Amino acid sequence: MSSLTPDLFDPTPVPAGQPARLSLVPEASCLPARQGRGELWLCLWLPQLPLDALATGEDAPDAPACVIEGEGSAQRVIAANGAAVRHGIRAGLGLNAALALCPGVRLHMRQPAAEAALLERLARWTTQFTPVVSLEPPRALLAEVRGSLGLFGGAAGLRRRALESLHRRGLYAFAALAPTPRAALWLARAGLDTPVQAPGELPGLAARLPLSCLGWPQATLARFATLGIRNVADLTRLPRDGFARRFGPSLLAELDEAFGRRPQPRRRAVMPERFDDSLELPVETGSIPLVEIALERLLGRLEAFLRTRSAGILGLAVALLHRGQPATRLRLGLARPGGEAGHLQALLHERLGRTLLPAPVVALRLRSTVAVPLELRSGVLPGTAGYDADPEAAARLLEHLRARLGREAVFSVRLAQEHRPERAWQVSEPALGKTGAGPFAEAVAVPVGPARPLWMIAEPQALRERDGLPRHGGRSLTLLSGPERIETGWWDGQDVCRDYYVAAAADGVRLWIYRERRRSGGWWLHGVFG
Amino acid sequence: MDPTGLDELLQHPSLWRASSAQGEGKVLPTGFRRLDERLPGGGWPLDTLIELLLPLHGIGEINLLLPALRTLCAQDAQSPRWIAWLGPPHLPYAPALASAGLDPARMLVVRSNAARPPGSSLWAMEQALRSRACVAALGWVDGADGQSLRRLKLAAEEGGSLGFLFRPKERAREPSPAALRLLLEAHDGALDVHILKNRGGLPARVKGVLEGMAGG
Numbered sequence: 001m002s003s004l005t006p007d008l009f010d011p012t013p014v015p016a017g018q019p020a021r022l023s024l025v026p027e028a029s030c031l032p033a034r035q036g037r038g039e040l041w042l043c044l045w046l047p048q049l050p051l052d053a054l055a056t057g058e059d060a061p062d063a064p065a066c067v068i069e070g071e072g073s074a075q076r077v078i079a080a081n082g083a084a085v086r087h088g089i090r091a092g093l094g095l096n097a098a099l100a101l102c103p104g105v106r107l108h109m110r111q112p113a114a115e116a117a118l119l120e121r122l123a124r125w126t127t128q129f130t131p132v133v134s135l136e137p138p139r140a141l142l143a144e145v146r147g148s149l150g151l152f153g154g155a156a157g158l159r160r161r162a163l164e165s166l167h168r169r170g171l172y173a174f175a176a177l178a179p180t181p182r183a184a185l186w187l188a189r190a191g192l193d194t195p196v197q198a199p200g201e202l203p204g205l206a207a208r209l210p211l212s213c214l215g216w217p218q219a220t221l222a223r224f225a226t227l228g229i230r231n232v233a234d235l236t237r238l239p240r241d242g243f244a245r246r247f248g249p250s251l252l253a254e255l256d257e258a259f260g261r262r263p264q265p266r267r268r269a270v271m272p273e274r275f276d277d278s279l280e281l282p283v284e285t286g287s288i289p290l291v292e293i294a295l296e297r298l299l300g301r302l303e304a305f306l307r308t309r310s311a312g313i314l315g316l317a318v319a320l321l322h323r324g325q326p327a328t329r330l331r332l333g334l335a336r337p338g339g340e341a342g343h344l345q346a347l348l349h350e351r352l353g354r355t356l357l358p359a360p361v362v363a364l365r366l367r368s369t370v371a372v373p374l375e376l377r378s379g380v381l382p383g384t385a386g387y388d389a390d391p392e393a394a395a396r397l398l399e400h401l402r403a404r405l406g407r408e409a410v411f412s413v414r415l416a417q418e419h420r421p422e423r424a425w426q427v428s429e430p431a432l433g434k435t436g437a438g439p440f441a442e443a444v445a446v447p448v449g450p451a452r453p454l455w456m457i458a459e460p461q462a463l464r465e466r467d468g469l470p471r472h473g474g475r476s477l478t479l480l481s482g483p484e485r486i487e488t489g490w491w492d493g494q495d496v497c498r499d500y501y502v503a504a505a506a507d508g509v510r511l512w513i514y515r516e517r518r519r520s521g522g523w524w525l526h527g528v529f530g
Numbered sequence: 531m532d533p534t535g536l537d538e539l540l541q542h543p544s545l546w547r548a549s550s551a552q553g554e555g556k557v558l559p560t561g562f563r564r565l566d567e568r569l570p571g572g573g574w575p576l577d578t579l580i581e582l583l584l585p586l587h588g589i590g591e592i593n594l595l596l597p598a599l600r601t602l603c604a605q606d607a608q609s610p611r612w613i614a615w616l617g618p619p620h621l622p623y624a625p626a627l628a629s630a631g632l633d634p635a636r637m638l639v640v641r642s643n644a645a646r647p648p649g650s651s652l653w654a655m656e657q658a659l660r661s662r663a664c665v666a667a668l669g670w671v672d673g674a675d676g677q678s679l680r681r682l683k684l685a686a687e688e689g690g691s692l693g694f695l696f697r698p699k700e701r702a703r704e705p706s707p708a709a710l711r712l713l714l715e716a717h718d719g720a721l722d723v724h725i726l727k728n729r730g731g732l733p734a735r736v737k738g739v740l741e742g743m744a745g746g
Binding site: 424504508 | 585586587588589590591592593611612618619620621622623624625626627628629630634635636637638639640641642650653654657658661662663664715716717719
C-alpha cells in the first residue's frame with residue numbers, strides 16, 4: 001500500500017529521490033507553528049451512558065445488565081455493563097444472541113430523554129473546568145480547556161481530575177485531549193490516554209487509531225476493509241480526490257477537521273437560565289422524611305447549577321406529583337438571592353412539616369426563578385471580628401422564622417405621625433443591612449411629652465368601676481398621673497376622645513388606662529409599663 | 531516531674547488554659563450602680579443566657595434592661611444587628627421604645643395571634659441567638675427543661691449574642707444552666723433584685739434598684 005499514483009493536480013513539488021507520498025495529512029509547516037498554544041480540546045466519552053442514565057439502584061454492580069432498543073425481532077443491545085461484557089455481550093448484538101450468552105442478564109429499554117438529560121447535566125458539571133462546553137450526542141462531551149490548564153495541574157492533571165470526579169459519581173468515562181475536537185473524540189473512543197498537545201503529534205498517533213473509533217457507517221468501514229485499510233494512518237495515505245469521489249466529500253472534510261487543516265466550529269452548549277429538574281422516587285411513598293431525602297438530591301443539583309454561574313435565586317417552586325391527583329405545590333421566597341442547599345433544605349423541612357399529603361408521592365419537580373448574579377463577599381478569617389453583622393445571616397434568620405411560624409408572625413415596628421395611641425405605630429418589614437446614618441433615620445419626630453407604656457394591649461380591655469375608681473385584678477387602682485386628654489381623628493371617622501392616666505396596681509404593676517369621654521364612658525386598659 | 535515545678539509552669543503568664551477563659555468574660559454595665567456592684571466584672575455577662583424570674587409582667591423588668599440595650603445598639607451602629615423579642619406577652623409599643631432611646635427599626639418581634647405549638651418561642655429564641663444576626667434576644671417562655679436552657683446558652687455563646695429569658699417566679703426552685711439568675715420583685719414602687727445564681731460571684735439581694743417609677 002506504499003506506492004501510490006501521484007495526483008496530477010497536487011502542486012506540492014516532490015523532492016528528487018524521495019518516494020511520492022502525497023498524503024491527506026498536511027505537512028507540519030502548513031499548520032500554525034505554535035508549540036503549546038492553540039486550542040486544546042478535552043473529550044469525555046461515556047460508553048455506558050444509556051445504562052447510567054437509567055440510574056436504577058436495584059441492579060447490583062456485579063449483575064450483568066444491558067440496554068436494548070428496537071422492536072420485535074430487531075432488538076439490539078446498545079450498551080452493556082462490565083459484568084455483561086465479561087459474558088461476551090457487546091453493543092450491536094441481537095437480543096437473542098445476548099440472551100444466549102447470558103440468560104440472567106437484566107434488560108432495560110433505552111430512554112433517550114433520560115440520556116439527553118444526563119448529558120446536559122454533565123455539560124453543566126464540565127463548566128467547572130471551562131466555559132466552552134459542547135455536546136456531542138449521544139454519548140460524548142467536548143470542552144476547550146487550553147486556558148484552564150494552569151489551574152488544574154496541566155493536561156494530565158486535568159484529565160485525571162475529571163475522570164476521578166466522574167468515577168466518584170459512578171460514571172464510567174474515557175477522556176482524551178487533542179488539538180482538534182474531532183481528533184479528541186476519536187482518541188477517546190479508541191481509549192488512548194496520552195494527551196496530544198501539538199497538532200504535529202497527531203499523524204504519529206494515527207497508526208494506533210482503529211477504524212471503529214471514527215463512527216462512520218458500517219458499510220463504509222466494510223469497504224475500507226476490502227481495500228486493506230486497517231487504521232487511520234492507512235486512511236490518510238489515500239489520495240484526496242479519489243477518496244472524495246469514492247466515499248463522499250463529507251468524510252474527507254471530517255479527516256481534515258481532525259488533523260487541523262479545516263476549522264471545525266462547535267456549537268456551545270447553552271446553559272438554561274432557570275433550574276428545572278425532576279426526580280422520580282424509586283418507590284411511591286407517603287412519608288415526608290423519604291420525600292426529603294429525594295429533595296436533598298435535587299437541591300444538591302440546584303446548588304451545583306448555581307455555583308457554576310456564581311448566581312443565586314429568589315424563589316423556588318416544589319411540586320410533589322401524585323398518581324391521578326393534582327400535584328401538591330410549595331412555594332418558597334428568599335429575601336436575598338441565595339442557593340445554599342443546606343439552608344433551602346431547612347426551610348423546606350419547616351414547610352413540609354406543615355403539609356398534609358393527600359396521596360403517596362411519585363415524583364418531585366423543582367423549578368427556580370431566573371438565576372441572578374451573586375455579589376460574592378470574601379469570608380471572614382476565624383477569630384477576627386467574628387461578630388460583625390452579616391446581612392446573609394439576617395436574611396436567613398428571617399426566612400427560617402417565617403417558614404415555621406408564618407409570615408405575619410415576624411415583624412418590626414416603626415413610628416407613625418399620629419396622636420391616637422393605637423395608630424402611633426405600625427408594623428414594618430424587618431430591615432436588613434444598614435439602617436441608615438443615625439439611629440432615627442425616619443422623618444417622624446421622637447415623641448416628647450407624657451410617658452408612654454412599653455407594652456400596648458392590642459384590644460383595650462374594659463375595667464370595672466367602683467366608687468369612681470377603676471379596678472383591675474380585684475383591687476382598685478391608684479391614679480398616679482393624668483389626665484392626658486387625647487381628642488382627635490374626626491377626619492376619618494375614627495375619632496377618639498379619651499382621658500389617659502397612669503395607674504398603679506397593688507402588685508406593683510403600672511398600667512396605662514383611659515376613660516372614654518363619649519357615649520358609653522367607662523374605664524379601659526390600654527397598655528402596661530415595662 | 532517535680533510537683534512545684536509543674537505548679538510554677540501552670541502559673542506562667544504565657545500559658546493559656548481553657549478553664550481560665552471563662553472568668554474573664556466581657557461584661558456590659560447594667561446602668562444601675564447598686565446592681566453593678568454585686569455582679570462579677572460590674573455588669574451583665576455577655577454571650578450567654580441570663581434568666582429573669584418574675585411574679586408577673588410589667589413590674590419594670592424591661593426598664594431594668596433598657597440602659598444595657600441602649601449600649602448594645604450604640605456599639606454596633608456600623609453594622610447593626612437586631613434585638614429580638616420572642617413571644618412577648620403584649621405588643622412592644624414603638625413610641626415608648628423611641629422615647630427610651632431604642633430605634634424601633636432595630637427590633638424584630640416574633641409574635642403570632644394564633645395559637646402556637648408549645649416550644650416555638652424556645653425554638654425561635656435559639657435560632658435568633660445562634661444566627662449572628664441579633665445582638666440580644668428577649669424571650670418569654672413558661673416551662674423549659676434543663677436541656678432546652680443549655681441549648682439556648684450554647685446558642686448565645688456560638689452566635690455572640692446575649693439572651694434574656696423571662697420565666698415565671700415559680701421556676702426559681704428548678705435548676706438552670708443560665709450564667710445569671712435574677713428574681714425580681716416589686717416593693718412599694720421600687721424594684722428589688724434577688725441574685726439567685728451568680729457565676730463568679732455570690733447570691734445577694736439588692737433593694738431598690740429601680741426607684742420612683744411613677745411616670746417611668
